[in-house]
Amino acid sequence: MVQPTRSTAVEAIYATGSVEPTVMLPIAPRVAGTLASLEADEGSQVRKGQVLARLEDTDLSSTVDELSARARYAREQFERTEDLVQRGFVSSTELDRTRSDLDAADASLRRARTLRDFTALRAPADGVIIRRDGEIGQYLAAGQGLFYLSCCAPLRASVEVDEEDIVRVHVGQKVVLRTDALPGRTLDGEVSQVTPKGDPVARSYRVRIRLADPAALKVGMTVDANLIVAERANALLVPSAAVQGGHVWIVRDGRLHRQSVRTGVLGAERTEILEGLDTDAHVVLDPNEGLHEDHRVFERMAVTAPKNP
Template sequence: MPLLSSRGLSRYLCITASICSLLALSGCAEEEQPAHVPPRVAFVEPLQRMDNGPEALRFSGVVESVTSTQLAFQVPGRIERILVDEGERVEKGQPVAKLDDTDYELQRREAEARLRQLEADLVRKRALLAEGILAPAAVEPLQANVVAARVARDSARRDINHSTLEAPFDGVVARRLVEPDMVVATGTPILELQNNQHIEVTVDLPETAALSIPLNSSLQAEGELVIADLTLPLHYKEHSTQPREGSRTYNLTLQGEPPADYNLLPGMAMRVRLQRPPAPTDDKQPNFRLPLNAVQTAPNGSHYLWLAVDGQAKRRDLQLERIEDDHAVVSGELDDDMLVVVAGGSKLSEDQPIKAERRK
């Protein structure tokens, strides 16, 4: 490098200092100018106060028959006739099947003939007893035989009556289990009869619903048939006190009157609406209902949510009252129509700029 004069060296140092000053100023300018960060999009919904009136809870239900009974003869024999068809409506006391009663008729006639003979003998011996010809001991066995003969006659008449099978209640013939000319034993199922005076609807009741609805005669319910435009009132009948195996649901049985224009058959699906009475209110804090994913949990176990206020995220503490399916019931320093962030709340921070958008 060639040597510079003192004047040239001074000029060189001045130029170098100027360049360094310009570079330093440029760097400071870049550091002072912040990068533009767009606000985060936040989906919001207005916070709504819970209605203090009764609330309708909806569940799936299944139609069942109140009474389903297999009818059988009380005596054995050969089936002579089946008097009804499947699906036929029958009334209480109506004959539905008949056995061949020839053998029972012969037994009745034999029992009546023996009874007549013994009664005639008893009349003659009582006359001889009155004349003093016979002793009382000779008449007493005959009296006992007459009583036994009357029992045999009554038993034969009963067997004849039992050879005709009658419907024990008004209902519908669900199934025919035998055919004519079959020989059946006592108690062999002949027909399956279902009660058509009432229907039952069973519902699997979750724990939260079982906790808050009246499980007694004051329960208000309504059923809607899935496959038809049909609704009918239902009333409480009974409920289980043990949960179903493998689940946390309880069986609730409702009862109703079947409509005349529809055939409600066991197994049909219904939508069931149960009326939950209004929850007790206090003057301190109202309850609000909002999507469950809007509720955030702090490390200490407390709960909070994010509000959209003037384009910024604002944290608000709350009290989680209960969970209902995919919604939460909360209380706290909240007001109607606050805009609550319902998605992406875990990534927000206090005063963070956000762009509030309603879900479509």
């Protein structure tokens, strides 16, 4: 037996998911090549401009050396021609030609050096590497993501909500979360996004949750979320298992009686009673089909502790 208690009534939708970055930047090479070295890994804290990986640059370095030699020769030719023009031995037309040759050689050298610089992958911002999709010796196409960087924004939670419950979920809805990584602690949040298209196989919709205090969390941590549908303070509550089809069984003067009740907020653990009971009632905790009106019983009170979502 239990007696009704007064506390906060909570009805919630339960969902599970994980912590993810709000912003995730892909980092990809701007030129194709073979991965020569890795200088950061998953979990690495990096700074903007830091080298994360390098591609093989042997061919590009050879090209730079060759074009450097050509640019030096073009400059020598230009300077020699400039001297000859000043001494009146050649025309200014020849000087214009050598200047054009020098400009072209310098431009080719700059392009080659830029391509060689592109073989070093650098962090575009401060952050944490949360994924790496490549190994040394692997060939990478230009634009193929190698690292994924969490940066610039706080973490959030992403959970999957059953399609039968999604109509009761909306942006701004209060959420209470727990994670095994922080035993005994709850985290507050609110729904920030409900994806418009569900997963027809899993029959669920992805819901993203803005966290009030994400500092203690890390990317990838699993979370249990209770999305609050209804909440009422100072409600009269009984264990949900005691309520059967709009009635409960109570014991009065040592005998069973079937008592009609009107329920309010329906929680997974406890249900609000709006009418039909008071705090003095002795309620059968887990009634079965064998109960009958006016049967004599021996009472044994159960100890129940209030539970939050």
